[in-house]
Amino acid sequence: MTVTDPALTLSDVRFRWPGPGSFGLSVPEFRMAQGESLLLLGESGSGKSTLLSLICGIVTADSGRVAVGGTDLSALRAGARDRFRAEGIGVIFQQFNLLPYASVADNILLPLRFAPARRRRAAPDEAASLCAALGLPEGITGTNAGRLSVGQQQRVAVARALIGQPPLIVADEPTSALDAATQDSFLGLLFDRIAATGSSLLMVSHDERLGARFDRVLRLTDIAQTERRAA
Numbered sequence: 001m002t003v004t005d006p007a008l009t010l011s012d013v014r015f016r017w018p019g020p021g022s023f024g025l026s027v028p029e030f031r032m033a034q035g036e037s038l039l040l041l042g043e044s045g046s047g048k049s050t051l052l053s054l055i056c057g058i059v060t061a062d063s064g065r066v067a068v069g070g071t072d073l074s075a076l077r078a079g080a081r082d083r084f085r086a087e088g089i090g091v092i093f094q095q096f097n098l099l100p101y102a103s104v105a106d107n108i109l110l111p112l113r114f115a116p117a118r119r120r121r122a123a124p125d126e127a128a129s130l131c132a133a134l135g136l137p138e139g140i141t142g143t144n145a146g147r148l149s150v151g152q153q154q155r156v157a158v159a160r161a162l163i164g165q166p167p168l169i170v171a172d173e174p175t176s177a178l179d180a181a182t183q184d185s186f187l188g189l190l191f192d193r194i195a196a197t198g199s200s201l202l203m204v205s206h207d208e209r210l211g212a213r214f215d216r217v218l219r220l221t222d223i224a225q226t227e228r229r230a231a
């Protein structure tokens, strides 16, 4: 990535899940600048997670270009795409995807295992300092993730996405399980970290109330057309 590359570019992208009656999505043009925070709103089932899967290279476009920090994901083979994601994208999944029998520290450090450059960027005590910055109790790093409250798991998922300062953070409805007050403090902590590292943040949600903190708020329907093929 150079200073002039956008954080993210989609152009003429088309994608459809396999099978009869499947859901399809097309995005003519969508860009995010480096350091930008953007909230993408859409109803449940509108295709938000599908779009994030395309951006993370978990699935690949049928046609068109998805470029993250100037790298065209469709030019990479599956293994290289997985490594690229581990190096360059911090992902906060809707269901957190923590390993319940692994410690908080091991969960947070997991992406670094597959990402040598990101590992080199991470400070030796970064897992513990992220936990502290995200308001998790001291000493929690040795606890198994499955023993945490939902709000604590959410914070661990954020620490795992932030460790090693990936240039792009992608978050799928990360506040859906939190009450309004906890949501607000959670977003405050997330935005403090993003501001400190200069990472870009793309969050998808159905919750319009989150919009105030973001540089830009769009609806999925502003950037994408969706359709379901007849079964």
Ligand SMILES: Nc1ncnc2c1ncn2[C@@H]1O[C@H](COP(=O)(O)OP(=O)(O)OP(=O)(O)O)[C@@H](O)[C@H]1O
Residues within 6 Å of the ligand: 017, 018, 022, 023, 042, 043, 044, 045, 046, 047, 048, 049, 050, 051, 206
């Ligand atoms: N793995 C899959 N295989 C086939 N179809 C899928 C798959 N994942 C999602 N879909 C289809 O894509 C449509 C859009 O789902 P998606 O999860 O992208 O929406 P969403 O906006 O993220 O919804 P929610 O807010 O409820 O998570 C779904 O209705 C589903 O039919």
